[in-house]
Amino acid sequence: MKIAIIGYGKMGHVIEQIAKERSNEVVLILDALINPQDFTAENLRKADVAIEFTRPDAAYDNIMKCFNAGVPVVSGTTGWLEKLPEAKRMCKEEGKTLFYSSNYAIGVNIFFRVNKFLAKLMNHYTNYDVNMQEIHHIHKLDKPSGTAITIAEGIIENVDRKDSWTLDPKPTDKQIYIDVLREGEVPGTHTVNYTSPIDDITITHVSHNRNGLALGAVLAAEYLVGKPSGFYTMDDLMDF
Ligand SMILES: NC(=O)c1ccc[n+]([C@@H]2O[C@H](COP(=O)([O-])OP(=O)(O)OC[C@H]3O[C@@H](n4cnc5c(N)ncnc54)[C@H](O)[C@@H]3O)[C@@H](O)[C@H]2O)c1
Numbered sequence: 001m002k003i004a005i006i007g008y009g010k011m012g013h014v015i016e017q018i019a020k021e022r023s024n025e026v027v028l029i030l031d032a033l034i035n036p037q038d039f040t041a042e043n044l045r046k047a048d049v050a051i052e053f054t055r056p057d058a059a060y061d062n063i064m065k066c067f068n069a070g071v072p073v074v075s076g077t078t079g080w081l082e083k084l085p086e087a088k089r090m091c092k093e094e095g096k097t098l099f100y101s102s103n104y105a106i107g108v109n110i111f112f113r114v115n116k117f118l119a120k121l122m123n124h125y126t127n128y129d130v131n132m133q134e135i136h137h138i139h140k141l142d143k144p145s146g147t148a149i150t151i152a153e154g155i156i157e158n159v160d161r162k163d164s165w166t167l168d169p170k171p172t173d174k175q176i177y178i179d180v181l182r183e184g185e186v187p188g189t190h191t192v193n194y195t196s197p198i199d200d201i202t203i204t205h206v207s208h209n210r211n212g213l214a215l216g217a218v219l220a221a222e223y224l225v226g227k228p229s230g231f232y233t234m235d236d237l238m239d240f
Helices: 010-021 059-069 081-094 106-122 146-158 211-224
Strands: 002-006 025-030 049-052 073-075 097-100 129-136 164-166 175-182 189-195 200-206 230-232
Touching (some): 002 010, 010 211, 049 059, 059 081, 081 097, 106 189, 106 200, 106 211
Parallel strands (some): 164 175
């Protein structure tokens, strides 16, 4: 498979390495700081699929460039979710193809499922409150993490007494407090904690490095080849 990498930062570098290890050909690497002049439809069309990991204020435009070039795109950039519905609409109505996940790691996607399952159980046990914590490296631009938002949404879908999340340490009864910490080079740690006067039930996912994230993005790109146009997520890729 021929891949274009858009964004040659921490993730772009690991994606390049894993894509090559899996016998894919990286035909194009684009980065705003290195070669913005190469970001053309003609160049993009040399690839079967593009993988986009850039920054919150650039993701949507980059995805539109791929759409306009007719190249399917896997995006992992977080912090631009307000524009996701429009991108989804274009996939549905205009024959574009986007694969999006707030987290491409297989282990995190298993954690998303465990989180929903636990939330369903805890819905009946109203003496437990629930809060969350996420820890990332100090360079991260958005907060909370896209992964934390997905986890919070999984709780809100299943726990009737919660309807939103907040970063305010004094949440209302209906809100889930997310404690956001930024430390050193931490790749990503997410915790959900149900707490009662009697005991706590805690689940945690700890990423040891970026390899799982990059592998998932490359698997998503390989998955898209030959698929009909549309909007895809890890639920399509993973065999649950
Ligand atoms: N979904 C996931 O699984 C997942 C995993 C890790 C990181 N992320 C997200 O991916 C994004 C990138 O993470 P990172 O750690 O690689 O960041 P990074 O800062 O190390 O790299 C981003 C790169 O994008 C480049 N860039 C910025 N604007 C651009 C543009 N308009 N066009 C092309 N390149 C551009 C920057 O120059 C930089 O090299 C962040 O939003 C992060 O939160 C998502």
